[in-house]
């Protein structure tokens with residue numbers, strides 16, 4: 001039965017799967033993501049996530065059903081998508097054919113998708129463009145989940161937008177109709193005026209960079225885009241931190257600094273092509289010592305973070321950078337015994353050779 005905090009609930013039988021096997025899979029995922037296990041009984045498993053709860057219950061027609069519960073239908077939809085994605089990695093047939101008890105309205109726009117219009121573009125420092133997006137309702141974009149997907153239509157053709165698939169996940173158009181949908185951070189959310197500010201790191205070859213530059217010169221063909229979310233983690237509540245980021249994480253770092261307790265202490269490592277000369281505006285925090293690294297001088301975020309980790313294994317670690325660096329930092333932090341609930345290490349982008357390697 002739905003609880004008061006999560007009035008929206010749905011269940012889906014997983015025919016052919018065993019309660020014990022799916023329980024182990026969900027517990028492993030919860031552990032690696034640092035999520036809290038609220039209940040782990042013989043017939044019921046409940047995990048808390050930033051979007052709501054996920055768990056297992058006895059199935060109606062089989063051994064086990066997966067359960068999601070959330071405070072609104074957008075969060076419920078996002079949780080269903082996450083569950084389907086996880087199940088499809090180990091049981092793709094079940095993921096394709098599962099059906100939710102609340103019978104999602106198929107072929108409509110996903111509930112966590114909205115159209116937004118770019119209403120303003122301005123340079124921020126020397127390597128960012130800040131785009132203001134205006135929509136009908138940004139109330140879901142809160143401090144507990146600060147990221148979202150930008151959904152860019154292809155240039156020069158009528159876009160096909162995503163829809164709800166029969167298994168409750170998002171059906172994305174593919175082939176020539178494929179939409180570019182990278183993750184970005186809501187640097188600021190104005191709930192009165194229904195706007196989100198997103199700071200885009202300008203880098204050569206970037207499709208979002210190309211879009212922002214179009215807007216900057218007044219080409220409004222793609223001023224209406226999609227936004228899916230929010231998703232991902234929220235602010236950091238910690239006494240002692242080791243934070244490290246390249247440009248892609250600066251907007252998130254800025255939000256985390258605004259929300260960090262005033263009494264927190266620690267280190268903030270920031271990498272940019274010419275270090276602090278990028279002039280990205282970051283809120284001051286008196287408890288943190290800030291160290292800028294310059295790629296042009298051969299300094300490297302991954303290496304600096306690995307060195308700092310040794311001396312600060314008692315800190316809450318937050319890292320945003322290139323994917324292979326993130327992996328090295330995560331592995332080292334685990335070796336040093338940093339517990340999962342103090343570890344938020346993410347690959348925010350992939351170097352071109354990583355993308356080629358993954359495609360091969």
Ligand SMILES: Cc1cc2nc3c(=O)[nH]c(=O)nc-3n(C[C@H](O)[C@H](O)[C@H](O)COP(=O)(O)OP(=O)(O)OC[C@H]3O[C@@H](n4cnc5c(N)ncnc54)[C@H](O)[C@@H]3O)c2cc1C
Nearest residue numbers: 182183184185200201206207208248251348349350351352
């Ligand atoms: C949780 C999360 C939050 C994020 N928040 C932000 C944000 O607020 N602002 C922001 O600017 N980015 C942010 N990013 C990073 C952003 O999603 C990636 O950089 C993404 O690849 C950008 O897409 P694109 O269209 O610019 O590049 P694509 O068109 O996808 O890629 C084109 C080429 O650019 C390369 N590339 C991608 N990113 C970089 C980079 N940083 N430096 C050098 N080359 C690169 C790729 O390897 C590829 O060869 C975030 C990522 C995550 C996971």
